[in-house]
Amino acid sequence: MQAGVRGFQCTPASFKLVTSMTIRTAILTLCLLLQAAFAQAQTDLRSSVDALGQGKFADVEAAITVLAKTGDPKAVPVLEALAAGDLYTRKSDARVFMTRAAGDDVILIDPITGVEDATAPKASVQKIRVNNTVRRAVRTALGGLTLLSPERQTRLAAAQSVLMAPSGEVLDLVETALATEKDADVRRVMEEARAASLLKSDRSTDEKKQAIETIRQRGDRDALGILSSALGSVDETLRPDVERAIAGIEERQALWNAGQNVWYGISLGSVLLLAAIGLAVTFGVMGIINMAHGEMVMLGAYTTFVVQDVIRTRYPDMFEWSLAIALPLAFLFTAFIGLVIERGVIRFLYGRPLETLLATWGLSLILQQAVRSLFGPTNREVGNPTWMSGAFELGGLTITWNRLWIVVFSLSVFLALLAVLKRSSFGLQMRAVTQNRRMASSMGIRTPYVDAATFALGSGIAGMAGVALSQIDNVSPNLGQSYIIDSFMVVVFGGVGNLWGTLVGAFSLGILNKFLEPYAGAVLGKIFVLVLIILFIQKRPRGLFALKGRAVDA
Amino acid sequence: MITAFLLRALDRNILIAIAALLIVAALVPVLNLLVPPTSPFHIPTYIVSLMGKYLTYAMLALALDLVWGFCGILSLGHAAFFALGGYAMGMYLARQIGARGTYGNALLPDFMVFLNWKELPWYWTGFDHFWFAALMVLAVPGLLAFVFGWFAFRSRVTGVYLSIITQAMTYALLLAFFRNEMGFGGNNGLTDFKDILGFNIQAGGTRNALFAATAVALAFSLLVASGIVRSKFGKVLVGVRDAESRTRFLGYRVENIKLFTFTVSAMMAGVAGALYVPQVGIINPGEFAPANSIEVVIWTAVGGRGTLIGPIIGAVLVNFGKSVFTAAFPEFWLFALGGLFVAVTLFLPKGIVGTWRQMRARRRETARMTAASPQAAE
Numbered sequence: 031m032q033a034g035v036r037g038f039q040c041t042p043a044s045f046k047l048v049t050s051m052t053i054r055t056a057i058l059t060l061c062l063l064l065q066a067a068f069a070q071a072q073t074d075l076r077s078s079v080d081a082l083g084q085g086k087f088a089d090v091e092a093a094i095t096v097l098a099k100t101g102d103p104k105a106v107p108v109l110e111a112l113a114a115g116d117l118y119t120r121k122s123d124a125r126v127f128m129t130r131a132a133g134d135d136v137i138l139i140d141p142i143t144g145v146e147d148a149t150a151p152k153a154s155v156q157k158i159r160v161n162n163t164v165r166r167a168v169r170t171a172l173g174g175l176t177l178l179s180p181e182r183q184t185r186l187a188a189a190q191s192v193l194m195a196p197s198g199e200v201l202d203l204v205e206t207a208l209a210t211e212k213d214a215d216v217r218r219v220m221e222e223a224r225a226a227s228l229l230k231s232d233r234s235t236d237e238k239k240q241a242i243e244t245i246r247q248r249g250d251r252d253a254l255g256i257l258s259s260a261l262g263s264v265d266e267t268l269r270p271d272v273e274r275a276i277a278g279i280e281e282r283q284a285l286w287n288a289g290q291n292v293w294y295g296i297s298l299g300s301v302l303l304l305a306a307i308g309l310a311v312t313f314g315v316m317g318i319i320n321m322a323h324g325e326m327v328m329l330g331a332y333t334t335f336v337v338q339d340v341i342r343t344r345y346p347d348m349f350e351w352s353l354a355i356a357l358p359l360a361f362l363f364t365a366f367i368g369l370v371i372e373r374g375v376i377r378f379l380y381g382r383p384l385e386t387l388l389a390t391w392g393l394s395l396i397l398q399q400a401v402r403s404l405f406g407p408t409n410r411e412v413g414n415p416t417w418m419s420g421a422f423e424l425g426g427l428t429i430t431w432n433r434l435w436i437v438v439f440s441l442s443v444f445l446a447l448l449a450v451l452k453r454s455s456f457g458l459q460m461r462a463v464t465q466n467r468r469m470a471s472s473m474g475i476r477t478p479y480v481d482a483a484t485f486a487l488g489s490g491i492a493g494m495a496g497v498a499l500s501q502i503d504n505v506s507p508n509l510g511q512s513y514i515i516d517s518f519m520v521v522v523f524g525g526v527g528n529l530w531g532t533l534v535g536a537f538s539l540g541i542l543n544k545f546l547e548p549y550a551g552a553v554l555g556k557i558f559v560l561v562l563i564i565l566f567i568q569k570r571p572r573g574l575f576a577l578k579g580r581a582v583d584a
Numbered sequence: 585m586i587t588a589f590l591l592r593a594l595d596r597n598i599l600i601a602i603a604a605l606l607i608v609a610a611l612v613p614v615l616n617l618l619v620p621p622t623s624p625f626h627i628p629t630y631i632v633s634l635m636g637k638y639l640t641y642a643m644l645a646l647a648l649d650l651v652w653g654f655c656g657i658l659s660l661g662h663a664a665f666f667a668l669g670g671y672a673m674g675m676y677l678a679r680q681i682g683a684r685g686t687y688g689n690a691l692l693p694d695f696m697v698f699l700n701w702k703e704l705p706w707y708w709t710g711f712d713h714f715w716f717a718a719l720m721v722l723a724v725p726g727l728l729a730f731v732f733g734w735f736a737f738r739s740r741v742t743g744v745y746l747s748i749i750t751q752a753m754t755y756a757l758l759l760a761f762f763r764n765e766m767g768f769g770g771n772n773g774l775t776d777f778k779d780i781l782g783f784n785i786q787a788g789g790t791r792n793a794l795f796a797a798t799a800v801a802l803a804f805s806l807l808v809a810s811g812i813v814r815s816k817f818g819k820v821l822v823g824v825r826d827a828e829s830r831t832r833f834l835g836y837r838v839e840n841i842k843l844f845t846f847t848v849s850a851m852m853a854g855v856a857g858a859l860y861v862p863q864v865g866i867i868n869p870g871e872f873a874p875a876n877s878i879e880v881v882i883w884t885a886v887g888g889r890g891t892l893i894g895p896i897i898g899a900v901l902v903n904f905g906k907s908v909f910t911a912a913f914p915e916f917w918l919f920a921l922g923g924l925f926v927a928v929t930l931f932l933p934k935g936i937v938g939t940w941r942q943m944r945a946r947r948r949e950t951a952r953m954t955a956a957s958p959q960a961a962e
Contacts, residue, residue, distance in 0.1 A: 319744050378930055383744050384658045385929045388885060391878050392925020399918035515755050515874065518748045553759050560756040564732075564749045568739040 083119035083126045091167045098171035108141040113168040118155040174203035186216050192223040198231035229260040246275040249282050286426030291544050297433040299540025300440040305513040306520035308491035310532040315464045315484045318386040322394040324510025326489045330360040330496020331505045335410045350415045360493040368489025372482045402507040412500040432501045519563050525573025589811050598810045601893050602803045609799035613792035629788045636795040636863045638900045643802045643856035645883040645895035647849040653889035655845045656825035660877045661750035664757050665725035667871035669854025674774035674867040676717030681778050695769045705767045721858040722851045729850030737839035751874045758872035773868025798859045885928050888935025
């Protein structure tokens with residue numbers, strides 16, 4: 031065992047010795063070689079650059095191609111200067127310079143190193159003239175040259191630009207770049223760029239078949255564009271392959287589109303869920319529709335606005351945390367308002383649900399007008415923290431962060447509420463009152479307390495929903511109005527007294543709405559959903575998940 | 585039989601109300617047209633139109649009271665029937681414009697020319713004739729109410745659920761009428777009317793005639809509503825309101841009773857809408873807004889639901905208050921309206937008329953008691 035270990039230790043040490051020697055030698059050799067090569071390249075480049083200043087446009091074009099072939103990133107600024115018309119020839123020795131004005135004279139700048147050379151009279155230099163053909167040649171050359179740039183971003187951008195505008199000429203360059211590329215992402219794009227360029231070149235049919243396959247695997251709208259343009263240029267034998275590839279991509283696109291619609295539907299559903307869940311609680315327990323529910327959402331959104339306002343003026347570094355701060359504040363504030371409403375108005379109206387509906391409608395008008403008087407009738411700006419802004423791609427789906435967070439948030443609110451209902455004693459009491467108020471009361475549950483707490487809880491949840499909705503909607507006094515009818519629909523569709531009904535209701539209405547939109551348009555889709563709900567209620571007058579038992583007949 | 589039905593409808597209160605309405609219908613045009621503007625008794629034309637508008641609202645509130653106050657169906661979609669009646673009348677008025685529109689197109693209304701439509705959609709045919717439009721004023725809201733009620737009452741959708749789906753109905757119509765493709769003028773609606781039955785709609789005489797027609801129509805609606813309520817059918821209606829299951833168990837077809845009342849009420853609302861449009865000169869999808877329907881409920885509640893005169897008083901009072909308030913302190917109107925909702929439900933559940941009747945009954949009771957008390961003391 032020990033010997034084995036020693037022997038094992040021995041080998042790497044000697045190996046290290048050998049390798050270190052080899053590496054040193056290698057580096058030394060490489061350095062020498064590089065130095066020579068560098069000097070060589072420098073002179074080569076200089077002469078190629080000087081060639082730009084000679085002859086007619088066709089010669090300039092040829093010189094550009096030579097420059098591009100060197101693959102040297104140093105040629106990039108020279109070509110850029112040429113396209114911009116900043117390149118001049120010194121008449122005396124036909125050397126090419128960039129210039130900078132200095133009084134009557136111009137300062138000559140070496141285009142490769144960027145070092146200022148000498149001052150010369152303006153008359154001694156002549157501008158290199160360019161036309162559109164030359165400009166195009168420069169563009170192609172630049173696309174190819176930047177493929178070899180040491181910057182990853184530049185290479186990626188170059189590969190993408192080749193992919194967007196493929197041509198047979200850059201093919202060699204792309205292949206050169208591909209040979210040395212290490213970064214996996216850049217490599218992938220380069221391979222696609224190679225495939226796209228290959229289709230435009232005169233390579234063999236087999237290679238082209240492979241290229242079609244590579245592009246088909248990319249499978250997005252760009253790939254579709256490349257293949258459709260290739261459809262015109264490739265020869266007869268390849269055409270079926272291209273057509274098959276196009277059909278394949280289109281099929282996949284349709285699938286992704288459906289996926290995107292599902293995502294939009296989930297996103298809409300989560301918004302509906304957030305808006306409706308508090309309503310479901312109060313409706314389920316007390317059997318009243320709280321018309322001021324939308325205004326609670328609105329108050330939550332305005333709480334966010336106030337919190338952000340304070341943060342902006344006093345503690346600007348805390349902005350990222352504004353939503354986390356606003357969330358509990360909105361909950362407490364709206365829960366308090368809810369408590370006041372319940373104690374002040376609603377408790378006098380138990381047993382008269384339709385009149386509660388009227389009274390809460392009146393309250394909603396008052397709250398709207400109060401907010402309008404305090405904050406003005408116009409939209410207030412609520413900012414998105416950085417973690418809520420932007421989007422990312424998932425396969426063919428584009429998902430914005432704020433929508434994703436809202437989905438996560440609404441589901442966590444749902445789960446938290448479910449936990450409260452199923453695990454706490456307050457939840458137990460609430461469920462008891464929902465199922466049979468009088469029996470619960472005889473069992474010693476103080477139903478008025480449960481009512482008050484339920485109403486406060488429902489309002490508080492609405493307030494939290496307001497914080498989330500402030501991120502995707504306009505914060506105005508009318509915010510609540512736009513959600514109230516939809517929330518009713520969700521609650522009525524899902525059924526009363528069952529949170530799962532609300533969840534299923536919200537998501538199915540959301541997804542249905544988004545699936546109808548592409549065919550019927552947004553408005554007609556919504557009308558259709560409304561009619562569907564009206565018809566559905568005929569079939570199941572108490573919603574999808576109705577409470578069973580005698581209590582509901584009361 | 586019909587005379588018997590109508591005669592039974594006339595109790596003292598209804599008689600007074602109808603007489604008052606007929607007097608107003610005659611008096612207001614006289615005060616507007618015959619009394620010189622310098623006289624303190626002169627009523628300006630714009631006030632005549634404003635009062636006409638209030639009376640159409642009163643008719644709408646009466647229609648709602650018939651289903652809510654006597655049958656217990658809280659409809660949050662009655663403004664939809666009102667607006668549909670309004671649109672039927674608006675379409676007739678739009679056809680009367682003829683070649684006098686902005687584009688001078690005799691065949692198509694302005695908005696269709698604007699949308700580049702080539703011919704009139706099929707559902708606009710017939711609206712050139714007043715009789716057809718008048719028929720549609722009754723038929724369209726009536727049919728919608730019948731179909732809607734047929735499904736809803738048969739499935740025993742009641743209470744809050746019914747309120748919410750009526751709201752969904754008016755909301756769906758709101759969205760539909762906002763669409764330009766529907767062919768009802770999109771969000772601008774129908775406006776710029778010129779003539780009604782050949783008379784200039786802007787002229788003072790026409791406006792007075794419209795006012796008088798509204799007052800007479802309201803009086804007639806009151807008579808019909810009273811007839812329904814006072815008949816044997818009306819007694820069953822109240823039975824449905826107070827104990828639906830019990831009425832069903834006694835052998836009455838509750839859904840048919842509800843359906844009949846709902847349809848009659850919708851037609852009444854449609855007529856109100858048809859009288860509203862020529863007096864305000866425009867009809868647009870905003871009339872379908874769910875908030876409007878809820879406002880109708882508060883007019884009825886303020887006046888007193890379950891009384892026929894209450895909603896008329898409530899609608900006129902609240903709308904008068906709205907006109908005064910929005911002119912004097914516009915920002916406080918919503919506070920006032922909201923407060924009214926809360927206060928009426930909390931403190932005046934029977935409304936003005938109901939509370940007044942209650943107080944009078946109690947006073948009579950105490951009077952009877954005091955008259956009887958010496959004997960009781962002995």
